[in-house]
Amino acid sequence: MSIVAELAARPGVIAAGEYSYRGDRFQCKGELSEEHARMASIMCRATNLSAHMQAHFLALGMDPCPFNPASGWSVRGPHFTVCVMANVFCFLDNTATSLNEVMRLMHKHLGREPEDLI
Amino acid sequence: MQSLDELMKLPGAIASFEFSDRGELTEHCLAEGNELTPDILDLVSHVCIANISIATMQARGWEKVTGQAGFYPVEGFTLVGFDWSTVSSGNRGVILRNEEADYQATYDALGV
Amino acid sequence: MIRRLLAIDGVNAVCHFRDDGALVEGHGVLEEQHMAGLAMFAHDYRRILQSHADQLSMFSQVRGWTPPKGWIVHGREATVCSFGNLVCLVDNREASLSEVMRELADTQY
Numbered sequence: 001m002s003i004v005a006e007l008a009a010r011p012g013v014i015a016a017g018e019y020s021y022r023g024d025r026f027q028c029k030g031e032l033s034e035e036h037a038r039m040a041s042i043m044c045r046a047t048n049l050s051a052h053m054q055a056h057f058l059a060l061g062m063d064p065c066p067f068n069p070a071s072g073w074s075v076r077g078p079h080f081t082v083c084v085m086a087n088v089f090c091f092l093d094n095t096a097t098s099l100n101e102v103m104r105l106m107h108k109h110l111g112r113e114p115e116d117l118i
Numbered sequence: 119m120q121s122l123d124e125l126m127k128l129p130g131a132i133a134s135f136e137f138s139d140r141g142e143l144t145e146h147c148l149a150e151g152n153e154l155t156p157d158i159l160d161l162v163s164h165v166c167i168a169n170i171s172i173a174t175m176q177a178r179g180w181e182k183v184t185g186q187a188g189f190y191p192v193e194g195f196t197l198v199g200f201d202w203s204t205v206s207s208g209n210r211g212v213i214l215r216n217e218e219a220d221y222q223a224t225y226d227a228l229g230v
Numbered sequence: 231m232i233r234r235l236l237a238i239d240g241v242n243a244v245c246h247f248r249d250d251g252a253l254v255e256g257h258g259v260l261e262e263q264h265m266a267g268l269a270m271f272a273h274d275y276r277r278i279l280q281s282h283a284d285q286l287s288m289f290s291q292v293r294g295w296t297p298p299k300g301w302i303v304h305g306r307e308a309t310v311c312s313f314g315n316l317v318c319l320v321d322n323r324e325a326s327l328s329e330v331m332r333e334l335a336d337t338q339y
Contacts, residue, residue: 046281067199079188179289
């Protein structure tokens with residue numbers, strides 16, 4: 001089972017997907033329409049690029065820098081959370097899922113992905 | 119809301135810090151035995167503010183276009199680095215070692 | 231070719247970077263290591279701004295943001311200007327940003 005399918009099958013996961021770093025492809029499982037999944041991919045890719053650049057900047061002040069390279073990020077709203085690790089994203093319902101379990105699962109599978117965002 | 123000292127009791131916490139609306143470091147606590155400095159925490163504070171701003175723009179845009187509410191206002195942002203993570207909410211943040219990190223407890227402690 | 235950009239008032243350094251961020255050539259007051267850093271920053275920043283422009287188009291449903299051609303980050307004393315694969319470091323006291331951007335646009339690869 002792919003990590004996307006595994007995430008999508010978890011309780012409280014609204015949708016999970018992956019996108020290409022070049023921004024030209026995406027796939028998604030769950031309760032997001034094709035158009036919304038495309039939008040989510042564009043947004044996650046943008047924040048991923050920022051996070052990677054920020055980790056590079058943090059590394060200018062620390063050698064070695066335990067933040068660099070960035071593995072992923074998450075953003076939390078009142079009802080939903082988005083978690084991204086490498087090029088995989090996941091939309092969570094805050095009330096129905098364990099943030100730690102999802103983060104741990106994503107980190108285990110994707111936290112050591114190569115850094116080149118191609 | 120927990121104090122910076124109390125935030126240091128979170129699993130894996132090695133620093134807790136507070137920053138202005140512009141991202142400048144205003145207060146901090148550091149655990150002994152790591153290479154973090156106030157200068158680095160200042161940079162991390164700017165990272166937190168920048169990402170919360172970007173996420174806020176995205177939450178606004180997403181809700182407007184999709185009609186799906188629930189992301190705005192953005193309550194927290196976490197950067198998962200290679201070995202450390204920084205979890206932020208409002209004007210405060212905590213740096214955690216990834217292998218011990220309890221993200222949920224950290225958000226709870228930050229008042230999310 | 232890009233060395234001539236140093237003749238513009240206030241331009242202290244100029245770099246040409248590849249699509250992967252590697253420095254192709256750099257001229258001016260920066261050391262080689264900092265030239266490479268400026269090139270990588272400009273490359274990363276361009277990708278980020280491209281993705282933000284995509285989002286702006288997506289959310290506003292207004293055309294005209296994409297593809298972004300260049301950017302300016304204006305500090306109190308210094309400014310970084312970029313157009314295409316070129317980036318330059320500018321001293322605010324001496325430079326006209328309009329002139330710098332015009333020349334960068336004319337020179338871009």
